[in-house]
Amino acid sequence: MVAAFTAFGAAPAWADPVVEDRPPISEQADPLASGGSDPLRDPQASASPEVADPDDLSHSAYVAPFREARSIEYFVVAQETLPAEAVDAVRGIDGVEHVLTVDAARVLVDEEAMSVLGVDPSTFRNHAPEPSAESDDIWQGVAEGRIALSKDAGTERGLEVGGDVTVTGGRGDVPLEVWTHATSGIAGIDALVSRETAAELGMPEGNALVVSAPGADPWDLYEDLGGALGEDVSVQLVGDAPEPAGDGEAVPPTVIERVIANAESQLGVPYVWGGTTPGVGFDCSGLLQWAFREAGVEIPRVTHDQWNAGERIAFEDMERGDLIFWRSDPTAPDYISHVAIYLGDGMMLEAPRTGLDVRVTPVRTANYAGSVRVHT
Structure with a gap:
């Protein structure tokens, strides 16, 4: 299997499933495992x-009431509809309690590619984060044809609740009302619609599963999913593993200095949602991926996966070049939503949010989730 979620083929793919390179599944681990502090909740x-x-x-449209909170351990996605026998095989895996079939695609929302x-x-x-799971209004609105944007996608792009957006899929343009800003809890997912709306957009049908x-055991489950679904299905760890796994050594200090120099070269560059372009604009994780890549080190694109790119470090043990993470999305309190790089002496470098440029600032402790020393 490919450990991933973003587009197969060119981007944007018109209502094609989107699968982005992710770290080996063995590196996707518990945020608090090696001394990380508990997040300070908003x-x-x-x-x-x-x-x-x-x-x-x-x-x-009928929407069933909230029944019980259910976790998501894995999200899997394929290019095409998953065969019924493969889905049944996943349901039969030891330890699997619930499996939802969903539709996954990369489409344009007001001319910007999003994963929906x-x-x-x-x-x-x-399976949604608690703040939205119990809200009948949120799910009734989605059922009646509105779109729910993630908090990040909605606020950083200025797509206001109650406003209209044009969603462009395989069957052309569909106008939709922005019903809410509510993060799904699955990294890389920018929006939710009903399956009826997904069909109207021409999205693939039943090409993804919520497990x-x-x-x-997350690693045993990964192997079992591979046996049930085959090598062409991409897999994303959503839940936290009990302990980090995987080999590799910490990036050496000489390379870390090049990483930091790269990041510092972008001071003053604007924050841009989804941005990955030096001198033009970065988001938080795009900046760090670029800075590491320019120094010869590959780290994942998505903040959630950068969080799983090495060893968890206690706050008091942070060193220059470690990554710092926060859980600051009020719509999904357990979601990793921001990353910066530690410079030492209580200072960090970050691409903060829309309206602010790449900057150096004191380390914030509110909503702190943990720190990671990147491994190769």
Whole structure:
């Protein structure tokens, strides 16, 4: 299997599944495993995300009530519809409790490529982060044809709740109302729509699975998923493993200095959502991927996966070049949402958010999730 989620082929792929290179599955591990501190929670983190206007709901589509919180250990995606026998085989894996079939594609939202899932609101809501899982209004709006953007995609792109966007898929343009900003909890997913809307957009049908197996060993489960689904299916670890796994050595200090010099060369460059271009714009993880790559070290593109790119380090043991992570998305309190690089002496370098440039600033401890020393 390929450990991944972004586009097969050229980007943007018109309603094609999108699968981005991810680290080996053995490197996808627990955020707090090697001395990382517990995140400091935002006091407003438990509030349900805002929706556009509940009075606009017609309740023409039935949405089942929230039943129980269910985890997501793995997200898997293929280019085409997964065969029924393969899905049944996943359901039969020891330790697997729930499997949801969803639709996954890369489409354009107001001319910007985004990764979108088509879901059944009645079932997917049980796997969503707590602040949105219990909100009937969120899932009713999705069921009735609105789009739920992630908090990052919505706020950083200025796509306001209640506004309209044009979504371009394999069957042309479809206007949709932005119903809410609510992160799905699956790294790299920018938006949710109903499966009916996904079909209208021409997205692949049933080409992805959400797998809940809270009691299973993640590495054994990975092997079992490979046996059930085959090598062409991409796999993303969503849940935390009990301990980090994988070999490799820490990036040496001489290389770290080149990484930091690269990052410092971009001071003053604007934050751009999804940005990866030196001198033009970066988002937080795009900046660090570029800085490491220019120094000859490959790290993943997505913040969640950079978090799994090495050894967890206690806050007090951080050294120059370590990566610092935060959980600061109030719509998904357990989600890793930001990364910076530590410079030493309590300072860090980051691409913060829209409206701010790449900058050096004191390390923030609010919502701190943990630190990672990158390994090769």
